[in-house]
Amino acid sequence: MDELMRGRVYGADHDDPDPGPRPGRVYRELVAGPLDGLLLDVTGWTERQLQESVALPTEIGAYGAGGHAQYAPRIGEPGRWDWRGDTP
Template sequence: MDELMRGRVYGADHDDPHPGPRPGHVYRELVAGPLDGLLLDVTGWTTEQLQEGAALATEIGTYGPGGSARYGPREGDPYHWDWEGDTR
């Protein structure tokens, strides 16, 4: 778990002096794709939302600006979300 807590959080500003996880928050590590290695803050998400995963805005995916990278939970491993592809 210590390894997970060292990453950069998705959506953190590039000039944020503390772009890592915050105490009291819940995170998922994004695996593969354009957001590989980032942490997603899922604090307050419902069980249903956590099961569905998320489409996350990114400018570095297949579709460039305006595109999203789709991530979903890894079976049997609630802390890692795997890349499922890019969408518009």
């Protein structure tokens, strides 16, 4: 997981001088799609939540403002969440 400590965290402000991960937090890497390479902070999530897909708001997906990008844990590699498509 050390390689994750260099990425940008999903939801960080664009003008944040340090948009990277914070010590003591837990992250998952988003793979492919509009949020490719970003880290999702899952600190405090339950085991059940960590096994389900999420719909993350994004303006850069297929549906523009108001759209969502869906990601789900990769089987056998739960530290990476794969893009499943965009939704309105």
